[in-house]
Amino acid sequence: MPYEQIWQSALGEIEISLSRANFITWFKNTFISSIENGQVIVCVPNAFIKKWLEEKYHKNIQSALENVLKQKVNIIYKVELQKSGGQTVVGEPTKNSTEVSQIENQQKTLNNFEPLKPTISQQKNGNENKFGLNSRYVFENFIVGKNNELAYAACRAVVNNLGKAYNPLFIYGGVGLGKTHLLQAIGNEVSKKTDRILYTTSEKFTNNYIQAVHSGKAKEFKNLYRNVDLFLIDDVQFMGGKDGTQQEFFHTFNELQQGDKQIVLTSDRAPKSLPAIEARLISRFESGMVADVGRPDMETKIAILENKALEKNFPLSQEILNLLAKSVQNNIRELEGILNKIIAVHQIKNIPVTEKSVKEILSDFVANTQTKSMSNKEVIDAVCRFYDISNKDLIGSSRKKELVWPRQIAIYIMREELRTSYPSIGHEMGGRDHTTAMHAYNKISREIKENENEKVKQEIASIKQLFTNS
Ligand code: ADP
């Protein structure tokens, strides 16, 4: 059997046990370069992936290869780019060596360019450096847990192999889970070596684009965004429905990607779930690597709190850290909010931190966030905003998939969060029967509780965020 075929069969087996994002991340552009006396050399595109495969996936790879080859194998991982003519295993083809050297030359020339001077105004606030990056958002103070290790590793890989490891890198996950932190950490790290960086949010991109078109500066706009080595764009979900901007973005994207300029994007949901974004953009977003950040577990929450407390010179005991971590369910921003409040109250009153004093503050906090989230109407509004559909469509009778899903989610949230009765939910949802509500609730509930569907969990967390914040 040719190596290519052996590897493909093994990958087929490995793929089953991993999420799609994970699989693409770690196995894209891998191949077998030799098999001799049971020794298999697996080539990977960079050292980061090598380490990761050795540490995390070695067992999967070994057993898959042994199944295919019907013999015991000894695997050696090696960093090597695919030679020209070689088949690519996952995703797009790698560059052949002439292309690689051309790109390297281009990069050398580009590196001699003057640093970019943004011609179009970019807003700044106190914490931001000249790139608009917050200097607090660095890799060093980012706590890695199961919820974010994939995204973290991908970001690190991007920094080490700008434009080469994964392009684009698409990070998604619910509100307050560290996407912006990671995105800016990439920027801060890369800014140590080059000025050719651009960080923006999709909202700023849109505003700047509109402004540029109105003031006849479309060309400057194009030049600004297309002449960088690293383009970071936060919260691309807000580009939904803005067709002119999407078109411009599409061209910018293509030009950067073709020149092997690194693009990193964040979003509150997976590319496929983005509403009102052109299909061709979605397929671009998926063409590199997609990594998600999930909700932190207890351990990670405690580590984050501990670290933040130390940064603020306000160390807390394990009991207190535990108490705080338990009181916040899914969101790291909220966790920080509570910590800040605890610090402030104790410093102002100049009292020692005790379980009692902390519990008092916590009960206020919890009561506040709960009373804010109490109406069915708000759930409906938040669901409509999240999926970008009208109120009328949500409670209407169309059976289109893009409406049925949000409807079921809305029902689930009303039941789960607000304990609304099934008949009342039916009433709120345009006079539906209570059995419909029950059916929808059970369906989503199964997704979450039995199938552990992270995507659904995150969608719901993001929606809840919309109505607790409004
Ligand atoms: P998002 O962009 O996903 O909404 P942010 O990146 O703004 O979330 O994160 C919210 C806050 O939580 C930030 O202050 C960030 O520093 C902090 N944070 C999130 N994840 C981590 C982490 N793993 N380690 C340390 N701080 C974190």
Ligand code: MG
């Ligand atoms: Mg963010």
